[in-house]
Amino acid sequence: MPIRSLGYIHLDVTDLAEWEVFAGEFLGLMPTPAPVDDSRYYRIDHFPSRLATHLAGTPGLRALGFEVLDRGELAELADALRAEGVAVIEGDDALCTQRQVTGLISFRDPGGNPIEAFYGPVLTHVRLDTPLVSGFVTGAQGFGHAIVAVEDVSAAYDFYTRVLGFWERNNMRIGDGELFFLACNERHHTLGIMPMPGPGRLVHVMVEAQTLDDVGLAIDRAERLGVPMQQTLGRHTNDHMVSFYVYSPERYAVELGWGGLRIPQHGPTYAITQGAFWGHKFTPPPEAATG
Numbered sequence: 001m002p003i004r005s006l007g008y009i010h011l012d013v014t015d016l017a018e019w020e021v022f023a024g025e026f027l028g029l030m031p032t033p034a035p036v037d038d039s040r041y042y043r044i045d046h047f048p049s050r051l052a053t054h055l056a057g058t059p060g061l062r063a064l065g066f067e068v069l070d071r072g073e074l075a076e077l078a079d080a081l082r083a084e085g086v087a088v089i090e091g092d093d094a095l096c097t098q099r100q101v102t103g104l105i106s107f108r109d110p111g112g113n114p115i116e117a118f119y120g121p122v123l124t125h126v127r128l129d130t131p132l133v134s135g136f137v138t139g140a141q142g143f144g145h146a147i148v149a150v151e152d153v154s155a156a157y158d159f160y161t162r163v164l165g166f167w168e169r170n171n172m173r174i175g176d177g178e179l180f181f182l183a184c185n186e187r188h189h190t191l192g193i194m195p196m197p198g199p200g201r202l203v204h205v206m207v208e209a210q211t212l213d214d215v216g217l218a219i220d221r222a223e224r225l226g227v228p229m230q231q232t233l234g235r236h237t238n239d240h241m242v243s244f245y246v247y248s249p250e251r252y253a254v255e256l257g258w259g260g261l262r263i264p265q266h267g268p269t270y271a272i273t274q275g276a277f278w279g280h281k282f283t284p285p286p287e288a289a290t291g
């Protein structure tokens with residue numbers, strides 16, 4: 001079980017200020033000093049940061065960072081990846097400083113998504129202050145979950161389960177393909193892999209608030225700040241989370257939820273036939289409506 005949780009997400013963005021409004025004023029994450037220039041870092045718990053945005057010409061996922069136990073597990077994982085023929089880069093001091101961790105390796109998943117494994121977050125001891133949100137559900141469950149697109153979902157499934165140690169919670173047929181929800185701790189799913197043509201990319205990120213009111217208040221903030229809704233409030237059939245989705249400035253989705261299932265151990269997998277018991281009505285991005 002090398003991977004323990006989703007630790008951090010680093011994004012390349014074209015407008016840091018737009019993200020300050022999105023991450024700070026809408027999502028309610030706590031801005032924290034950035035260790036590198038042209039970047040903004042955000043906290044939601046004891047981690048030095050969970051989300052970071054870096055100014056870049058082309059938007060996209062810079063790194064999805066998964067936590068392992070310690071340096072020994074990181075070395076074992078690097079060996080296992082190399083045995084599979086995966087190119088593994090050891091993070092140097094500069095990269096560790098940027099990610100605020102003690103050690104890391106970076107590699108690509110079969111879809112080409114930039115993945116990292118790390119140990120030893122370098123903690124800040126400044127008191128957490130998130131006045132807009134009563135709190136976020138993290139701890140052993142990590143930052144939240146992410147869904148990434150991969151062209152060959154079978155190859156990605158094999159990679160994430162056999163090499164990285166995730167296990168399948170459930171699947172769902174979409175068209176000719178199959179979407180898989182994978183777990184590495186008691187959070188129902190930490191990673192989703194979705195078959196889509198083309199290079200791998202980020203589809204959505206989920207953060208979980210501690211109360212239903214946190215979700216409702218965030219819906220009010222989205223409306224006030226003009227953050228476009230992607231899916232209305234709804235309840236998922238797989239993790240039973242009550243959530244809504246908005247479009248990020250880069251137009252991948254961000255889900256804010258509450259009340260996700262905790263599943264302490266492996267259980268039988270199952271298939272779902274629709275995403276939500278109720279709600280989660282989809283709205284195209286605003287560009288589609290005006291264009």
Ligand code: FE2
Pocket residue numbers: 145204205206255
């Ligand atoms: Fe989700």
